[in-house]
Amino acid sequence: MSSQNGNLLSVKDLRTYFETEDGTVRAVDGISFDLERGETLGIVGESGSGKSVTNLSVMRLIPEPPGRIVSGEIIFHGQDILTLSPEEMRQIRGKQIGMIFQDPMTSLNPFMRISKQLMEITQLHLGYDKDQAYRHAIKMLDTVGIPDAEARVDSYPHEFSGGMRQRVMIAMALSCEPELLIADEPTTALDVTIQAQILELIKNLKRDTGTSVILITHDLGVVAGMSDHIIVMYAGKVFEQSPTRELFAQPGNPYTKGLLKSVPDPAHEHGRELYQIPGLPPDVAHLPPNQCPFAERCYRVEDICRREFPPFVKLNDEHFSLCHFAGEVYAQSRVESDAKTAGANRRVAGTEASTGGGTQR
Numbered sequence: 001m002s003s004q005n006g007n008l009l010s011v012k013d014l015r016t017y018f019e020t021e022d023g024t025v026r027a028v029d030g031i032s033f034d035l036e037r038g039e040t041l042g043i044v045g046e047s048g049s050g051k052s053v054t055n056l057s058v059m060r061l062i063p064e065p066p067g068r069i070v071s072g073e074i075i076f077h078g079q080d081i082l083t084l085s086p087e088e089m090r091q092i093r094g095k096q097i098g099m100i101f102q103d104p105m106t107s108l109n110p111f112m113r114i115s116k117q118l119m120e121i122t123q124l125h126l127g128y129d130k131d132q133a134y135r136h137a138i139k140m141l142d143t144v145g146i147p148d149a150e151a152r153v154d155s156y157p158h159e160f161s162g163g164m165r166q167r168v169m170i171a172m173a174l175s176c177e178p179e180l181l182i183a184d185e186p187t188t189a190l191d192v193t194i195q196a197q198i199l200e201l202i203k204n205l206k207r208d209t210g211t212s213v214i215l216i217t218h219d220l221g222v223v224a225g226m227s228d229h230i231i232v233m234y235a236g237k238v239f240e241q242s243p244t245r246e247l248f249a250q251p252g253n254p255y256t257k258g259l260l261k262s263v264p265d266p267a268h269e270h271g272r273e274l275y276q277i278p279g280l281p282p283d284v285a286h287l288p289p290n291q292c293p294f295a296e297r298c299y300r301v302e303d304i305c306r307r308e309f310p311p312f313v314k315l316n317d318e319h320f321s322l323c324h325f326a327g328e329v330y331a332q333s334r335v336e337s338d339a340k341t342a343g344a345n346r347r348v349a350g351t352e353a354s355t356g357g358g359t360q361r
């Protein structure tokens with residue numbers, strides 16, 4: 001995310017609020033990130049942290065009212081999306097930016113055949129005639145692994161299983177080979193086998209078409225093998241931003257450390273109860289501005305966290321953390337990681353020694 005020239009998307013100090021009876025919900029509150037061409041960015045965080053609202057803002061699909069993009073810039077291809085007319089935005093949506101929505105049924109029309117829903121996209125954006133669009137619809141279903149696509153293309157959404165509908169959504173999002181694919185929890189509510197297939201499908205399509213991807217999920221395990229960089233969101237803010245490998249190896253934020261600890265690790269956690277960060281995410285309509293939003297749940301909290309909003313600390317050129325003690329948490333993660341590696345090496349050496357002894361006898 002460092003190069004300026006290679007950026008396809010730059011989000012700068014974006015704020016999206018909702019006016020509700022309960023007050024102003026600061027769903028996204030001053031977030032910034034860049035996405036390079038061909039890169040996959042993972043956005044993670046617990047429920048309500050602002051992941052979907054961030055990306056609905058990029059698509060300019062925030063319901064107004066009650067929502068409103070209060071300030072910021074969303075630079076796509078060098079122009080600020082927030083200054084475009086609705087018609088210009090419609091041209092970008094579906095063609096240059098494709099989105100797989102969190103709930104497939106909200107974006108599939110239950111009363112329209114799947115063929116028609118797929119055809120509309122290429123007729124609108126690529127000027128295909130009916131015949132071309134129909135053939136393209138079959139090809140797309142085939143690409144996303146719908147068996148017997150030709151026979152099934154005229155089905156209605158309810159005739160497909162959840163996993164199949166998710167594939168149709170992906171087919172729709174990729175119909176025009178967008179430069180940017182936003183996938184919002186593309187595997188939630190799917191069983192583990194289908195989940196793996198869908199992720200593999202996104203990986204392959206990215207490899208074949210060079211599409212940039214934003215992958216949104218509350219599950220750090222899912223983004224581990226998929227993304228180049230990760231941003232961790234909490235209460236509408238970016239809490240940590242880092243290359244994926246470093247985030248896992250040496251996190252610099254207590255919230256990220258909590259999320260990482262909650263990822264099931266089959267090698268070590270077998271039979272153990274899974275860790276959960278204590279408490280619940282805050283109500284973003286009533287957050288005091290002069291404190292860390294994570295203070296009530298943080299193992300590292302000190303008085304200053306309840307008095308001052310934390311700084312966004314640069315840990316290295318590509319790694320940032322929103323925390324009063326970012327440097328210390330980062331250094332501690334290094335110590336823990338070194339200890340883990342040393343322990344693993346000792347175990348391997350022990351195994352080799354005992355195996356070696358056995359062979360000699």
Ligand SMILES: Nc1ncnc2c1ncn2[C@@H]1O[C@H](COP(=O)(O)OP(=O)(O)OP(=O)(O)O)[C@@H](O)[C@H]1O
Nearest residue numbers: 018025027046047048049050051052053054066218
């Ligand atoms: N239409 C809306 N009206 C009022 N508040 C909204 C609306 N849409 C979202 N919000 C609020 O904005 C905040 C961020 O929501 P968002 O959907 O972005 O969370 P998320 O990180 O995607 O969570 P999840 O993991 O559950 O999908 C939440 O507090 C949510 O209640």
Ligand code: SF4
Nearest residue numbers: 292295298305323324
């Ligand atoms: S600023 Fe304080 S409360 Fe917030 S994450 Fe850092 S240590 Fe925890």
Ligand SMILES: [Mg+2]
Nearest residue numbers: 051052053102
């Ligand atoms: Mg969401």
